[in-house]
Amino acid sequence: MSLPLASGSLYWYLTRSTGAVALLLLTIAIVLGVVDVQRWSTPRWPRFLVDSLHRNVSLLAFVFLLLHVLTSILDSFAPISLIDAFVPFVGSYRPFWLGLGAISLDMIIAVIATSLLRQHMGYAGWRAIHWLTYASWPIALLHGLGTGSDVQFSWLLAISVLCLIAVIAAIMTRVLAGWPENLRVRGAALGGTGAFALFLVLWLPQGPLGSEWARRSGTPAKLLGHSKHASTGHGAQ
């Protein structure tokens, strides 16, 4: 299956690839964050190293995220504007699924900004905002599955599933480590994680992996039907 290159499609490919990389890096950032807060270390992997890695991978993820947003705006195919990147649900291209991306981006911006400026704000405030990371990730994943053109390709599906497993493992580690302190919050975290995984299992086959997802997810009509094959070409998914 070769993907025809139309004009401006370089940005489209960049959007998809940087999106995938951002998802991977965000996953690694969360895993490192849990390793950090669990105070894991060895003589060759001291605490400050794990902590620095976590901070740097998060920044790198943010860079790829910004590239992802920028290229999606620059791309001339799908009508995504600057506003759509930050304000959810107002766009014309798959508004709901794109909007999830905007929400996740807003959360991540808050986390990154407060972390860069943490010297100037209190620890309690910084920590409170940092919890948003756990919310930003599943929203980002749903955004990727809903807007992404590559979901039906096994490689991206595989990456998404692996990332999901990694994040679930990280959350389980975090939740079980201090059990049963703060039982309600821990219980809610477990419940939420389980519910999310269950939702994905039920939704994926009928959603992005189902037929005519491009139309059902809100791709503007004039972009549909660029290719007769619903599963190939850009703009058709």
Add this chain to the structure above:
Amino acid sequence: MSQHIKVNPIACEAHGMCAELLPERITLDEWGYPMFDDAPLHGSQVAHAIRAARACPTFALLVERDRTGKRSGRS
């Protein structure tokens, strides 16, 4: 104007990064909490101390000037 390390013992949660980053001055007691003396920081120690203060997850480590002046590492 000399600079000194100081710790906020309430904020300190014994992460121990400060001892990793400034082992010349900071050691950890048997429970993981930092110990150091009052002597001023000299030469390259200042930069390492500031890095250690920035690395501290809870802002417990402070680098202070003269014990009465402005602090760096945490405003």
Add this chain to the structure above:
Amino acid sequence: MSTMTSSTTAVRPASEPTASGALPRLLSGVHGHGHLTVAEHLEIHGPLKAVRDGSRRHDRDRADRMIEEIERSGLLGHGGAAFPLAVKMRAVAGARGRPVVVANATEGEPASLKDRTLLEMLPHLVLDGGVVAAEALGADELIVCVCESSDAAFESAARAIEERAGASTGGGEPRIELVSVPEHYVAGQESALVSYLSGGPALPTFTPPMVFEKGVKRRPTLVNNAETLAHLALIARHGATWFRQLGTAAHPGSALVTLSGPVAHPGVYEIEHGASLSSLIEAGGGATQRVRGALFGGYAGAWIAGGQLRGVALSKEHLAPHGASLGAGVVLLLSEQACPVAETARVARWMSEQSARQCGPCLHGLDAMAQAVEEIAGGTPNTRATQRVERLASLIARRGACGHPDGAVNLILSSLEAFPEEFADHAQHGPCEGCARQPELPLPSRPIDRNARRGVQPSR
């Protein structure tokens, strides 16, 4: 736990204060009926010359002169630190913002009854002092803090505040508020009290900023022990020279002391600084048993062994060479039958439990020290446990946010020094006869609610 007789019976009813400034001063006019009304109070001590002339404007000159007078008097704090009041007041006066005055009668020290007694019987002395301090600093608010379990003191203070609202004790007094504070040892610590009054937990905070700069609701705050304010009330009336007629040059004036242990009449007494310990014991009706040692200052204080008590006098400069101080005015005698090792182990454990649990060295260190002393009391090989105690002491000192760990260390080290034979004996032979007896040192028996108002270090 030894039963402390209620202070009303042990505070001896006294006659009028003499013009020469002799004792009794604070305890003048105390009778068996408890609370002195404002009328009785004014009759004994006379009116308070208003610092303000009835107008609400803060008169800087008059205020400065009052602080100078306090400086001349040499009045030191009676909460334990013996810090010069004038220095504290100047620090508050020099800070930015409208000051607040706090009268600290929380009295977390188990062996101390004086502050409770003052509020129960002589609340107007404390309130007068608070008002004088407030007017000297231009503060419009005086907050009186009482421990939540001291019902009698609370009620008496509330009554006194009401009486003042009605009576004419001086125009335009600052607003007086009465607050009940949770009962644990560190709740009365300056920054902990300020934290509680600002709406937070009654736990010490990291300083700077010090409370005299940013205290209650970020305003400069003067926190004083209730007795210190009571002395201030009299200095405002009679002057610095009068105040210095009693006491020593380094430690002028009189002081309230809680005398307990094997004496005929334990309770609260007023002494002149520099008075001999034996005169205090005599005033208390004499010792009922031989004394093995005396604890000065409270559970952050120090022991002096019985053999060295002869000639000991009660003032800063006389106790310092023994490594002790009057602290919160506590003099606790230990009978010869009691076991100082067992008693120290109990107190060490209690002090460890009273930790605010905010600072690792205190939380872990005091527990480890208590364990080591308990091992000695129980009879394990001496050198290891004693060495461990000494090593821990140097490890813990000055590494907490407040002075609590230092106080516990002070007490434990002084007991090792004062009773070396008893400790050595215990290590080799285990518990002695004294261990089986009823404990003499008073400790509150209330169980500790670990979830209430505690800082918690994360579990590792």
